[in-house]
Amino acid sequence: MSVAVFTFGLNHASAPVSVRERVSLSADLLKPALAGLRAAFGGAVREAAILSTCNRTEIYCAAEAQAAETLPFWLAEHNRLDTDLLQPHLYRHDQDSAVRHAFRVASGLDSMVLGEPQILGQMKDAVRAADEAGSLGMLLHQLFQRTFSVAKEVRTQTAIGAQSVSMAAAAVRLSERVFGQLDQARVLFIGAGEMIELCATHFAARKPRSMMVANRTVERAESLAGRFGAHTMKLADLPDRLADFDVVVSCTASSLPILGLGMVERAIRQRRHKPIVMVDLAVPRDIESEVARLSDVYLYSVDDLGHVVQSGTDARRAAVVQAEAIIDTRVQGFMRWLQSREAVPVIHDLQQAAADVQAAELERARRMLARGESPEAVLEQLAHGLTQKYLHGPMAALNRSEGDERRQLLAMVPRLFPGKDARR
Incomplete structure (x- = not known):
């Protein structure tokens, strides 16, 4: 059966964080997931890569059409979910639509924050994981190499990212809505990854009273804290120390919440109901959603921050039009390459037949x-x-044909078997 390019998954536009967090895959789970995917479908899924971030989980694959139809069921089963819960939030793209989607994602056009640059690095990490898992073949390799090239072209030739407001900047802005100036605020960062580093950079620019980093790996916490003049603490100390902080920004890879309702309630009592801003950038979430019910807690999820940064200017909209034009052209180029690949088996068989003769x-x-x-x-x-023997096949085909088929074959003969003038 023929193999085509497919993309399916869900993102911030199709699914709330409560659904996204249930299919999110951390970096260490990508390879096992890819192995399970290929084992489940055998040769029907020839190639596959999984992109999973806080805003999306997507499977890119070269597969037979029948396999593509049942991939959503595999995703639900792999994550122990009811398919009926997942299905309404899934989208699927085939062939040129799948290629266009990959190009748009890498270029930041499909992001919650228009033009944000982190997604390109995340996609490169996903491709690297697929390559290491042995699930990346020629077709997807070519697709992603062109994807990265298109993303670079879009960022170089347009202003798509020039005015983007990052999630980190949005976290600062929301904190300032509650406290005004942050020069007296005590800020706690839970985690030490790229997003926390970006947040620390933005908060440090406001010169808060103090900053603290809590992370499972002490060395990473100390490395990050040293860059911003912050202090470190153990995650185990959170229950006793949470009340000390006015702003808490969390983004870890934990599969379970780190801050529960009971812990936050105790902290609020210790603070004598002084407000606290909590920003949860993790998927799955680090802070139990029930915390939002507390009147003295301002809890913001990754979706909430996305709404803050979605407003666009005329300049950014113009950049989108320019970026889409670049992507359309590059999609056509990839599809021409893909169509040329369809002729390869025929050419190989023709060459083998000639060699046999x-x-x-x-x-x-x-x-x-x-x-x-x-x-x-x-x-x-x-x-x-x-x-x-060279002429037997074409002559037999002509003798057996009639009507439109014969006229088409006769029209092709001069191109397949050019006369002496064409061979000069």
Whole structure:
């Protein structure tokens, strides 16, 4: 069966964080997931890569159409979810639509924050994981190499990212809505990854009273804290220390919440109901959603921050139009390459058939020479045999055809078998 390019998954536009977090895959789970995917479908899924971030989980694959139809069921089963819960939030793109989607994602056009640059690095990490898992073949390799090239072209030739407001900047803005100036605020960062580093950079620019980093790996926490003049603490100390902080920004890879309702309620009582801003950038979420019910807590999820940064200017909208034009052109180029690949098996079979004819005729000529026949007669017979076999297929097809089929074949003959003028 023929193999085509497919993309399916969900993102911030199709699913709330409560659904996204249930299919999110951390980096260490990508390879096992890819192995499970290929084992489940066998040869029907030839190639696959999984992109999973806080805003999306997507599967890119080269697969047979029947396999693509059942991939959503695999995603639900792999994450122990009811398919009916997941299905309404899923989208699927085939062939040129899948290629366009990949190009738009890498270029930041499909992001919650228009033009944000982190997604390109996340996609490169996903491709690297697929390559290491042995699930990346020629087709997806070519797709992603062109994807990265398109993303670079879009960012170089347009202003798509020039005015983007990052999630980190949005976290600062929301904190300032509650506290005004942050020079007296005590800020706690839970985690030490790229997003926390971006947040620390933005908060440090406001010169808060103090900053603290809590992380499972002490070395990473100390490394990040050292860059911003912050302090470190153990995650185990959170229950006793949470009340000390006015702003809490969390983004870890934990599969379970780190801050529960009970812990936050105790902290609020210790703070004598002084407000606290909590920003949860993790998917799955680090802070139990029930915390939002507390009147003195301002809890913001990654979706909430996305709404803050979605407003666009005329300049950004113009950049989108320019970026889409670049992407349309590059999609057409990839599809032409893909169509050319469809002819490869036919060309290979044609070359093999010609080689078989050549070998048979040469063997026949050798036998004639061994019997003592004249070289001139052998050469004439060799030329005659090659010519007859060369023309047998086309002549037989023409003789069997009629009507429109014959007219089409006759029109193709001069192109497949050019006359002497064309061969000069």
